[in-house]
Amino acid sequence: xxxxxxxxxxxxxxxxxxxxxxxxxxxxxxxxxxxxxxxxxxxxxxxxxxxxxxxxxxxxxxxxxxxxxxxxxxxxxxxxxxxxxxxxxxxxxxxxxxxxxxxxxxxxxxxxxxxxxxxxxxxxxxxxxxxxxxxxxxxxxxxxxxxxxxxxxxxxxxxxxxxxxxxxxxxxxxxxxxxxxxxxxxxxxxxxxxxxxxxxxxxxxxxxxxxxxxxxxxxxxxxxxxxxxxxxxxxxxxxxxxxxxxxxxxxxxxxxxxxxxxxxxxxxxxxxxxxxxxxxxxxxxxxxxxxxxxxxxxxxxxxxxxxxxxxxxxxxxxxxxxxxxxxxxxxxxxxxxxxxxxxxxxxxxxxxxxxxxxxxxxxxxxxxx
Amino acid sequence: xxxxxxxxxxxxxxxxxxxxxxxxxxxxxxxxxxxxxxxxxxxxxxxxxxxxxxxxxxxxxxxxxxxxxxxxxxxxxxxxxxxxxxxxxxxxxxxxxxxxxxxxxxxxxxxxxxxxxxxxxxxxxxxxxxxxxxxxxxxxxxxxxxxxxxxxxxxxxxxxxxxxxxxxxxxxxxxxxxxxxxxxxxxxxxxxxxxxxxxxxxxxxxxxxxxxxxxxxxxxxxxxxxxxxxxxxxxxxxxxxxxxxxxxxxxxxxxxxxxxxxxxxxxxxxxxxxxxxxxxxxxxxxxxxxxxxxxxxxxxxxxxxxxxxxxxxxxxxxxxxxxxxxxxxxxxxxxxxxxxxxxxxxxxxxxxxxxxxxxxxxxxxxxxx
DNA sequence: GTTGTTCAAGTAAGCGCTTTCTTCAATGCT
DNA sequence: AGCATTGAAGAAAGCGCTTACTTGAACAAC
Numbered sequence: 021x022x023x024x025x026x027x028x029x030x031x032x033x034x035x036x037x038x039x040x041x042x043x044x045x046x047x048x049x050x051x052x053x054x055x056x057x058x059x060x061x062x063x064x065x066x067x068x069x070x071x072x073x074x075x076x077x078x079x080x081x082x083x084x085x086x087x088x089x090x091x092x093x094x095x096x097x098x099x100x101x102x103x104x105x106x107x108x109x110x111x112x113x114x115x116x117x118x119x120x121x122x123x124x125x126x127x128x129x130x131x132x133x134x135x136x137x138x139x140x141x142x143x144x145x146x147x148x149x150x151x152x153x154x155x156x157x158x159x160x161x162x163x164x165x166x167x168x169x170x171x172x173x174x175x176x177x178x179x180x181x182x183x184x185x186x187x188x189x190x191x192x193x194x195x196x197x198x199x200x201x202x203x204x205x206x207x208x209x210x211x212x213x214x215x216x217x218x219x220x221x222x223x224x225x226x227x228x229x230x231x232x233x234x235x236x237x238x239x240x241x242x243x244x245x246x247x248x249x250x251x252x253x254x255x256x257x258x259x260x261x262x263x264x265x266x267x268x269x270x271x272x273x274x275x276x277x278x279x280x281x282x283x284x285x286x287x288x289x290x291x292x293x294x295x296x297x298x299x300x301x302x303x304x305x306x307x308x309x310x311x312x313x314x315x316x317x318x319x320x321x322x323x324x325x326x327x328x329x330x331x332x333x334x335x336x337x338x339x340x341x342x343x344x345x346x347x348x349x350x351x352x353x354x355x356x357x358x359x360x361x362x363x364x365x366x367x368x369x370x371x372x373x374x375x376x377x378x379x380x381x382x383x384x385x386x387x388x389x
Numbered sequence: 390x391x392x393x394x395x396x397x398x399x400x401x402x403x404x405x406x407x408x409x410x411x412x413x414x415x416x417x418x419x420x421x422x423x424x425x426x427x428x429x430x431x432x433x434x435x436x437x438x439x440x441x442x443x444x445x446x447x448x449x450x451x452x453x454x455x456x457x458x459x460x461x462x463x464x465x466x467x468x469x470x471x472x473x474x475x476x477x478x479x480x481x482x483x484x485x486x487x488x489x490x491x492x493x494x495x496x497x498x499x500x501x502x503x504x505x506x507x508x509x510x511x512x513x514x515x516x517x518x519x520x521x522x523x524x525x526x527x528x529x530x531x532x533x534x535x536x537x538x539x540x541x542x543x544x545x546x547x548x549x550x551x552x553x554x555x556x557x558x559x560x561x562x563x564x565x566x567x568x569x570x571x572x573x574x575x576x577x578x579x580x581x582x583x584x585x586x587x588x589x590x591x592x593x594x595x596x597x598x599x600x601x602x603x604x605x606x607x608x609x610x611x612x613x614x615x616x617x618x619x620x621x622x623x624x625x626x627x628x629x630x631x632x633x634x635x636x637x638x639x640x641x642x643x644x645x646x647x648x649x650x651x652x653x654x655x656x657x658x659x660x661x662x663x664x665x666x667x668x669x670x671x672x673x674x675x676x677x678x679x680x681x682x683x684x685x686x687x688x689x690x691x692x693x694x695x696x697x698x699x700x701x702x703x704x705x706x707x708x709x710x711x712x713x714x715x716x717x718x719x720x721x722x723x724x725x726x727x728x729x730x731x732x733x734x735x736x737x738x739x740x741x742x743x744x745x746x747x748x749x750x751x752x753x754x755x756x757x758x
Numbered sequence: 759g760t761t762g763t764t765c766a767a768g769t770a771a772g773c774g775c776t777t778t779c780t781t782c783a784a785t786g787c788t
Numbered sequence: 789a790g791c792a793t794t795g796a797a798g799a800a801a802g803c804g805c806t807t808a809c810t811t812g813a814a815c816a817a818c
Binding site: 029031074076077078079080081083084089090091093115118121122125126129134135136137138139149150152153154155156157158175178179180292296319322323324 | 398400443445446447448449450452453458459460462484487490491494495498503504505506507508518521522523524525526527544547548549661665688691692693
């Protein structure tokens with residue numbers, strides 16, 4: 021029983037345990053790690069001393085010696101605030117990455133790993149070096165959404181296992197993403213064939229995002245195949261943010277552009293902004309204009325009208341990213357490098373596309389490959 | 390230039406740098422840490438070799454030697470899923486803690502620290518030992534919302550600095566929380582005096598939560614002072630979750646209870662459930678029943694009707710928790726132990742309490758201490 | 759010219775573990 | 789009884805850093 025209050029006393033070390041148990045530190049280590057087969061009484065004495073002292077091995081020492089930190093670094097992109105907007109404190113932009121991280125964390129725990137989380141500002145000059153520093157505290161790295169340019173990614177992957185999310189795989193890294201293509205095609209077909217809309221628009225995410233590009237391309241394909249008009253381009257950039265979506269609609273209306281029958285947004289977040297801007301102008305959704313999102317964030321259900329979206333199991337995205345990285349760290353991971361892993365998506369029809377939730381249109385549109 | 394692809398090659402060590410620069414490892418370390426004053430050419434050669442090799446010191450080795458890991462552990466409570474409800478995949482329950490963590494992370498970065506995040510299930514038998522293990526990977530620990538019982542908290546605080554969030558300070562730990570009392574009093578006065586409601590109810594958060602208790606007490610005080618009826622107790626438990634809020638309302642309606650004129654929820658999340666359940670039964674908000682939340686999560690703005698709530702600067706909560714912990718780790722931190730730090734809150738009036746956002750009732754109600 | 763001082767740079771100890779190597783008591787065999 | 793074999797436990801090396809201590813070159817003072 022220590023008489024100190026506060027963290028004055030150092031935690032016990034393996035030497036303290038060895039002394040208390042009357043054995044060598046090697047024996048303590050062996051008992052704790054199930055190496056060799058210690059005699060029953062040795063084991064017993066060690067365990068007793070460990071319990072007595074409340075010994076837990078120091079992570080740094082263990083990591084140094086075992087060459088395994090049991091930590092993976094996670095880098096998320098800190099959103100740029102678009103100021104002067106309704107949505108200035110748009111903290112929820114981070115909800116998506118946070119949910120992915122949650123998925124990772126739960127799986128990581130099963131393997132005794134923890135997540136070391138760092139957000140970077142892309143504008144930051146030394147974003148790269150900050151990521152490298154994080155890497156030296158970790159056994160592997162998971163990079164969200166394009167936080168590192170290809171050159172540096174390559175250098176990083178040379179030093180330790182790397183998995184990207186919603187990026188592109190390289191020879192040395194794996195990538196995990198939702199199946200954007202089939203998800204978006206399901207949206208497109210539903211709008212075109214089930215609802216019969218003939219004019220669509222695509223509100224893109226941020227520039228260069230592979231997710232946004234793939235989604236846009238899938239939509240364009242389907243529109244072309246059906247001979248339907250699709251608006252897109254500079255005027256239709258939402259930057260994945262509510263403020264961006266709202267701003268785009270405001271600009272279009274101000275410019276007197278005739279809105280399409282349906283607006284397909286690159287994600288739910290920007291759809292929120294679109295809904296808001298349309299409401300401001302008394303434009304009825306889905307009566308005048310239908311709106312769809314992508315991701316099916318929990319908030320999608322609470323919007324009025326409820327938002328039609330494409331569900332990705334966000335936690336699975338994280339879980340898969342971790343499992344992939346883990347196989348690179350601990351297993352051979354040879355089969356995984358360079359792979360682009362797609363997770364299934366599913367259209368979720370709600371009110372905002374024109375469906376009546378009580379009386380859903382037939383399911384068939386949603387399946388067709 | 391390495392010819393390897395993938396993480397086959399080990400990152401360079403300080404020995405590699407020393408060899409490349411033709412100096413001893415001590416000199417390298419000194420240059421990198423600004424110790425002593427190396428001669429200009431020594432410094433130059435070291436820096437050159439570091440850049441050449443892309444050397445970054447290993448975190449574990451550094452931590453072991455410097456006795457500082459530059460990592461703080463964060464423990465969040467993993468919500469129990471209430472199953473069979475509308476809100477089964479209620480991931481957004483974690484939005485609040487995640488936003489707090491974001492605030493910590495940003496400040497932590499300024500000090501070169503990273504966050505090691507772990508969620509625990511309270512049911513879990515060994516939750517305690519999992520937290521102790523995390524502790525040994527960190528220089529200090531931040532505990533969200535009652536994840537550890539007082540005994541174990543005490544043992545933990547004996548080993549390293551600990552800060553709690555929305556808990557209670559102990560002799561060795563500090564606690565950070567929003568100013569629940571004044572926030573809730575502002576809500577109460579607004580509902581009672583500005584809107585004239587004479588029957589209220591308090592939908593509590595989870596049992597034993599100091600936040601929930603303080604909020605409930607403040608509301609009860611104000612109700613009593615104004616001679617207003619307040620319902621509370623077993624029937625009014627929301628568990629801080631949307632599903633919990635919805636379930637409570639369902640039960641009350643099923644039991645034929647006459648609803649109060651205003652329902653004051655312990656947080657926004659449970660208010661969402663309440664709004665939902667009321668809508669299901671065709672009960673108008675705020676016309677028939679007014680509803681308020683607490684926290685002012687971003688989602689509060691997107692609900693219909695928009696939710697009146699109490700804003701706490703959630704990121705500040707995290708930032709303050711980190712700064713407090715940091716002062717315990719690096720400074721003397723003597724003044725901080727045992728303190729209970731309250732951050733200001735502010736009433737945000739929206740539609741759900743009966744206010745017309747275009748035509749707000751006078752501000753005065755909101756101020757009075 | 760000798761001794762003293764200064765200070766950059768090198769040497770080595772140590773942080774707290776894991777793990778290889780070595781020792782040596784206990785067993786099995788001839 | 790004498791020797792080989794086994795295997796648990798101890799001794800010690802090292803993981804990659806930081807830092808106290810030691811060395812010795814350069815310069816100042818006598």
